[in-house]
Amino acid sequence: MKLATLKDGSRDGQLVVVSRDLKTAHYATDIAGKLQTALDDWHFLAPQLQDLYDALNAGRARHPFAFDPRQCMAPLPRAYQWADGSAYVNHVELVRRARGAEMPPEFWTDPLMYQGGSDDLLGPCDDIVCASEAWGIDFEAEVAVITGDVRMGATPEQAAEGIRLLMLANDVSLRNLIPAELAKGFGFFQSKPATAFSPVAVTPDELGEAWRERKVHLPLTVWWNSKKVGSPDCGTDMVFDFGQLIAHICKTRNVRAGSIVGSGTISNVDRSKGYCCIAEKRTLETIESGAPVTPFMQYGDAVKIEMFDAQGRSIFGAIDQVVAAPA
Incomplete structure (x- = not known):
């Protein structure tokens, strides 16, 4: 449903x-x-x-x-938890390579995850409000799940039984604030403003055969200012499935009903599939020519994120946002 x-x-x-x-x-x-x-x-x-x-x-x-999707809040407007993983390790590897950093081998076996703000989640058509364009405004197209109760110590198989709903996410990042925050050794905070979610959340059965191996095996399409910039497949190159991501949280705590867990930016090794965040495009430019060329988002820029089934029908509706200055 x-x-x-x-x-x-x-x-x-x-x-x-x-x-x-x-x-x-x-x-x-x-x-x-x-x-x-x-x-x-x-x-x-x-x-x-x-x-x-x-x-x-x-x-x-x-x-x-x-x-009318424009009248929608996030399916879960405020959540008990918003934990975002980085299941597409290809994305992590590219970002680290661009800045000359080694890729720790444990990144392939132990998920990266941060805890974002869950008290103010955005609807699919709400503006991305940012006080400064200089902060490096970036979209990040993801898939996310909403859980029921999952007990501490659950295996990935047990954790997957707690998946109630799936939705799309735009995990907005302020890229130019990230380096200083990470340098403190305490993770993201100001560099991660409110996250937006798709108009609807769906039960896994709505995806049919596309929901298998605890992954969504469909492309996620992103348009930036009406230009299609990416359509990578969500099931391809996803190193950690949703069962593993939830189990990662459950290692030391219970997960309660109303928790949201994100996949991280969708990213394929196949470069022809495009990108789901500007940072990845800039990373590839840096690797290829020594410096990024593509700018981050400016006021008035629009991003649209949507997923279609095999028959071309929208599953979740579209995240369709515009970057705006504070009122």
Whole structure:
């Protein structure tokens, strides 16, 4: 099924069920007013949401209305946790090579991960507000999952059973703030502003055969100022699957319902697939010619991120954002 959260003036919005073709929706208020409520009691409430979803797709829902992604908040507008991995080690290797740094061998066996801000997540069409263009504004197109409860010490197989929903993410980075933060030895903070998510979150069964090996085996397409810049396959070159990423978090703690775990920037070894973040393009330019040429985003720039199934139908709807100065 497909779920979204509509803006209603509150912090958590209103949960709706969205049709498979993303054209209509139906309020889920009688079942769960917000997504976190559904996640907290998933095994009881999810079947009821599924029944409403089936009725909506069959034209039997009582009060359907036109679905407008511009009215969406993030599916989970504020989450108990937002942990972002770096499952595409090719991306990490390129970035380190460009600055002449060795690639530690453990990066291929132990996932990199940082904990981002989860109290203010952006809707798919919300502006990327940044106080300065000089900070190096960059998009990062990713896939993310929302979990149920997963116990401490869970294996990757057990952790994968906690995956409830999938969605797309734009994990915005301020590249020119990153070096000074990493030099402190304490990781990202100011260089990682609010993350945006796709209009809808979907259950894994919606992906059909494209969901296997705990990965999404479909391309993720990115347009920058209406120009297609990348369409790498999410299943290719993903060194750590979502079960492994969740298990990495679970090594020393429980993961609770309403946690979001990201894949990191999608990146393929095949350069013809393009890029999902500007930093990777600049890295390749540095490796090839000694210096980057492509600039970071400026005010007024637009980024669009979307995934299509084998029949060319949008699965999650599009993240469609514009970079803006503070009001």
